[in-house]
Amino acid sequence: MEQISFISYQNKEDVPKNHLLSAAKLYCRIWEEEPWNEKWSIEVASDKLLGVLSKEGATLIFCLIKDEVVGFTGGKPIVAEELSGRVNEKLLNELNNVPLFLVAEIGVDSLQRGKGIGQKLLLKLIDTANADCDNLRFILHTDITAESAKILYRKLGFKDTHSVDLSITNHTYWIR
Numbered sequence: 568m569e570q571i572s573f574i575s576y577q578n579k580e581d582v583p584k585n586h587l588l589s590a591a592k593l594y595c596r597i598w599e600e601e602p603w604n605e606k607w608s609i610e611v612a613s614d615k616l617l618g619v620l621s622k623e624g625a626t627l628i629f630c631l632i633k634d635e636v637v638g639f640t641g642g643k644p645i646v647a648e649e650l651s652g653r654v655n656e657k658l659l660n661e662l663n664n665v666p667l668f669l670v671a672e673i674g675v676d677s678l679q680r681g682k683g684i685g686q687k688l689l690l691k692l693i694d695t696a697n698a699d700c701d702n703l704r705f706i707l708h709t710d711i712t713a714e715s716a717k718i719l720y721r722k723l724g725f726k727d728t729h730s731v732d733l734s735i736t737n738h739t740y741w742i743r
Contacts, residue, residue, distance in 0.1 A: 569632045571684070573691055576627045579617045586629055587613055589636040597674040602712040602737075619643060619671045626695045630675070630684050638675040640688040642696065642705075645669045650706075654740055658730040662704070662742075668696045670707035673716075685719050693723075693743075705743040708732045717741075 576582050591612035598605040607615070619627050619641030630638035647662035649669075654662075670692065675685045696703055707725070709716045717727070725741040732738035 571637075572631050573687065574629050574631065575691065575695060576620065576629075577625065579620045582617065582620075582627065585634065586631070586636055587616065589634075590616055590629055590639050593636055593639065593676055594672075594674060596676070600677065602710045616641065616672065624668075624696070624699050626692060627672075628688055628691055628695075630679075630688055632679070637679045638684045638688050640670065640673040640685075640692050642668050642670040642672075642692055642707075644696070644700065644703075645706075653732055653734050654728075654730050655733070658728055658740065662706070666700050666703050668700075668703045668705050670705055673707070680715070685716075686723065689719070689723055706740060708735070708738045708740045711737050711739055 574586070588609070591609045594612035594616060595607045595609060598607055616627060616639065619625055622643040625641070625643035627641035628639065629636045645667050647659055647665065647667060650659060650662065670689070673685060673688060693705060696705070705725070707720070709720070720741050723743065725743040728740045728742055730740045732740060
């Protein structure tokens, strides 16, 4: 059986360059797949991953097999106003004055899906964030056609708000 490890980072400076490069390559591969069909450069992917760590209380987690990143997730605390222009007013008002944690990124290598890595990554992120703040609500968005992702989110207690992301076509917000 392959040795799987999870490593958490709270500061950009602590992320080893080899792990960041491995994660950025994975990021590019994942977002090129259906339903996203997005093209990212290694540099932009690296910036997006490190950008998760832009706030105090943020966490970036890598799942490694041997020394290769096969999954990642990351998130940060936010306030509802940061979602202005992205969610409808009804949802924005619901989330006002509620401690929020944005799950900004999650991805698992296609060869490793179905093995519980995504679930473990999200649970580790949730546990880490909850250690810093009580009563957190977790929010994320996903493509409306990403069925396997939606199954995972439902399994972990997320609910589709049916609030369309106003800045990204075909994405809705999910809350836990």
